[in-house]
Amino acid sequence: QKDRATDVLSFPLGQDGHYDTNKETGCALLGDVVISLEMAVKQADMYGHSLEREIGFLTVHSMLHLLGYDHETSPLEERKMREKEEEVLGELGISREATFTNQPEDTDA
Known part of the structure; x- marks a missing residue:
């Protein structure tokens, strides 16, 4: 609820840990995520890592x-969230230390 450009917005579908469930898959429907690619490009450049990261x-x-x-609720909650972010990113292979590299393009030699 801030009147400024942002990098990502989350729109929750659940409340207090209760979510609707997809009847076909049984998966919880957490909500929608909207990422600003324009901001992501700027931030990737600013932080010196890939757009994929x-x-x-x-x-x-x-x-x-x-x-x-x-x-945003407290310094302790911020630390918990940052630690979880790094844990998940590490499991995905895109931690701060790791980054994607461009694959060589096929060229006619």
Whole structure:
């Protein structure tokens, strides 16, 4: 609820840990995530990592919000959320230390 450009928005469908469930899959419907690619490009450049890493971070960040994490409630909650972000990103292979590299393009030699 801030009147300024942002990098990601999360729109929760659940409340207090209760979510609707997809009848076909049994998966919980957490909500919607909207990522600003324009902001992601700027932030990837600003932080010196790949766009893929930035989008991965924003996706994990917003998913944690949908699961009830909130870094704005207290310093302790912020630390918990940051640690969970890094844990998930590490499991995905896109931690701060790791980044995607461009694959060589096929060229006619």
